[in-house]
Amino acid sequence: MRVILRNPRREIEIDGRRRVHALLSELDLAREAHLVIRNGVLVPGDAELDRDDVIEIRPVISGGA
């Protein structure tokens, strides 16, 4: 599957199927700090991601006090 990461924007390829929480864990990304969007639609942690999916992992933490 094609995975789009942000800040900075970049793309990586992941082989095989994954559940959302497994993908975040594999990439060492905190669940509380990211949303996972599959083909433009928000998906929860137990959603299974297929090989053909385009996945955006969107960080949600912003700076500035």
Added chain:
Amino acid sequence: MKCRTCREPAVIELPRHNANFCAEHFLQLCRRQVAKAVHDHSMFSEDDRILVAVSGGKDSLAVWDLLVELGYKADGLYIALGIGDYSEESRGYAERFAAERGLVLKVVSLREDYGYDVPTASKATGRVPCSACGMSKRHIFDKAAVDGGYDVVVTGHNLDDEAAVLFGNALRWDVEYLARQLPVLPARHGFPRKVKPLIRLTEREMAAWCVIRGIDYIIEECPMAAGNRHLGYKEALNALEEKSPGTKASYYLGFLDRMAPLLADIAAVGADSVRPCARCGAATGVSDDHAVDGEIVCAFCRLVERSSAHAPVSVDLIRKKSRAERRATVEVESR
């Protein structure tokens, strides 16, 4: 995962509520949390004129969207901070949001209206960029609200923002800042009331609100904020939240319920110790006062004076790389 309310497929899990929600019931939860914050802290009424501080990011656009949905009259104010491409892009998101909904968005430009930008102010004054930026925004939002006849300024500070600031203040035991860290700052001395309706909602929830509602916002982090202390506090709190969901809410909302009342006397001290700035007329705290040619000049006017006299400074001379950028660089270099 099923929605707790309707048992339809969920789109988001919220461990702190021990529940999952479909899109419709997640949005309902957000509306209720904002309505509760507005009601519990008497933030404003439907008759008040509201000015939303808009950055083009998820929180400010979400709070504007939520308030309009809940029936409030709210205009927006965007400040062009002059942070290179980041400012240009964020302005575009704010303008498109307003135009698509028929909302009023006012724009103030630091460079065009005051003769400086944030990178230049940082260099000219020796302040960290977030400090120069924050001071500029506070002054301009106050002025715009007063000049425009608004009753209240709304900011998009969310639960993560407030918990992180509280964490920093507590680490330093900065009692005066702790005492003033409230969701409502009352109007006084010509300053408008300032309120934070998102204190019961997290950053993740606000980003989800935007995704579900189809709100485009600037996702990239401000290049000036990369690596700042505030982000480190958020990461630390999120590490605790993952192990013990609900930690951030109990920390900050518990502070408001049980600790803030004990600090009320400290918050009141100094509230009346202000004088008008000789240049802009804005009330300025005694601790901020500084004599320039025998006159009291506020910190903002002093910043404008020094920054507008300085040659423009580019973003790249000021910014630090974020951890994610450093990691991305390593990823690329290792391939």
